[in-house]
Amino acid sequence: MKNTVKANLLAASTPKKLEGQVINVAGGRRIALNALVTEIGRALGRSVEVVHQAPRAGDIRHSLGDISRAKELFGYEPEVRWEDGIAPTIAYLTALRKQGLAPASSVMAALWGSAAPA
Numbered sequence: 837m838k839n840t841v842k843a844n845l846l847a848a849s850t851p852k853k854l855e856g857q858v859i860n861v862a863g864g865r866r867i868a869l870n871a872l873v874t875e876i877g878r879a880l881g882r883s884v885e886v887v888h889q890a891p892r893a894g895d896i897r898h899s900l901g902d903i904s905r906a907k908e909l910f911g912y913e914p915e916v917r918w919e920d921g922i923a924p925t926i927a928y929l930t931a932l933r934k935q936g937l938a939p940a941s942s943v944m945a946a947l948w949g950s951a952a953p954a
Contacts, residue, residue, distance in 0.1 A: 837925060837928070838915060838916045839861065839863060842912070843906055846906075850909065852910065854910075858905075860901040860902055860905065860906060861901070861906055862900075862901025863916075863918050864913075867918055870886060872922075875919055879926050
């Protein structure tokens with residue numbers, strides 16, 4: 837989240853005309869889905885069962901957001917590695933859920949399992 841906020845603040849403060857432009861904001865690195873699931877499980881203190889199924893129409897096999905335009909137009913550089921952002925993001929979402937401010941997605945509800953915050 838910090839990288840996204842930083843990019844938005846940089847974009848808002850640049851004198852360059854950005855209206856109508858498509859600019860990716862990302863971490864600048866490719867992330868394997870299995871690595872992401874493993875890290876989420878680690879942050880939650882539980883193992884997460886991964887069920888592999890046949891690819892579906894429209895599935896994206898490889899993805900990497902090209903942040904070169906954000907770098908060029910307003911000097912964006914990611915500061916937080918995705919691995920370091922998982923635990924604070926889960927803590928934030930958990931706090932919102934405890935306050936009743938945001939329902940859990942079906943994925944997060946499954947990950948929270950019986951230890952789900954009230």
